[in-house]
Amino acid sequence: MSTVIIIGGHGKVALRTAPLLIDAGHTVRSIIRKEEQAADIRDTGAEPVVADIASLSEDELVDLFRGAGAVIWAAGAGGGDADATWAIDRDAAIRTMDAAEKAQVNRYVMVSYFNSRLVDGRVPGVSKDEGMYPYYNAKSQADEHLKNSRLDYTIVGPSALNLDEPSGMITVDNSGESADLDVPETSRGNVAQVIAAALDEPEAVRKTIFFHDGDAPIAQAVKTGH
Numbered sequence: 001m002s003t004v005i006i007i008g009g010h011g012k013v014a015l016r017t018a019p020l021l022i023d024a025g026h027t028v029r030s031i032i033r034k035e036e037q038a039a040d041i042r043d044t045g046a047e048p049v050v051a052d053i054a055s056l057s058e059d060e061l062v063d064l065f066r067g068a069g070a071v072i073w074a075a076g077a078g079g080g081d082a083d084a085t086w087a088i089d090r091d092a093a094i095r096t097m098d099a100a101e102k103a104q105v106n107r108y109v110m111v112s113y114f115n116s117r118l119v120d121g122r123v124p125g126v127s128k129d130e131g132m133y134p135y136y137n138a139k140s141q142a143d144e145h146l147k148n149s150r151l152d153y154t155i156v157g158p159s160a161l162n163l164d165e166p167s168g169m170i171t172v173d174n175s176g177e178s179a180d181l182d183v184p185e186t187s188r189g190n191v192a193q194v195i196a197a198a199l200d201e202p203e204a205v206r207k208t209i210f211f212h213d214g215d216a217p218i219a220q221a222v223k224t225g226h
Contacts, residue, residue, distance in 0.1 A: 002069025171214025
């Protein structure tokens with residue numbers, strides 16, 4: 001199995017993902033911003049790597065990624081201001097994609113969002129005056145860049161997240177007809193299981209999976225898209 005780099009390693013989804021990847025035989029390196037987060041990373045079985053992903057250049061990211069087999073983007077501005085959202089959720093994410101290509105890391109899993117669906121360059125029904133506009137569109141633009149890359153990507157787009165116990169069951173909704181408010185929330189534990197399943201599923205390569213908690217086993221849903 002390969003070395004997997006998780007960007008945003010101290011996030012709630014990432015902390016649930018690392019043990020699953022380790023159980024699957026991968027070595028995990030989790031990138032975090034603060035040294036005081038390192039103990040939590042070690043508790044998952046992963047190796048902590050302290051780095052500010054927002055400030056690293058593409059060349060520095062290449063050095064960080066070299067030798068890895070996959071990159072998982074699970075970072076985000078976390079409700080910061082608009083400038084921080086664009087800088088992290090779009091610009092930094094895109095730098096990691098370009099760096100992964102240069103470092104010859106072919107596999108890339110992006111944790112996106114259910115509402116981040118571009119039509120004519122922006123998320124439909126969301127005006128620039130709305131508070132979530134930067135987030136939806138930053139995620140969408142990062143997703144589009146990834147789709148146009150040479151990477152073997154999978155984009156996973158859960159609905160609004162909660163801390164419920166994971167059921168291991170989801171419903172895939174790639175129709176683009178449902179908004180986030182119209183569908184059930186998604187357990188962070190289920191998101192972690194989707195990431196782990198998608199990473200090693202050949203049928204998930206170059207696919208986008210929008211989903212919420214539902215009634216299909218995750219392994220089946222990731223493989224078949226429904």
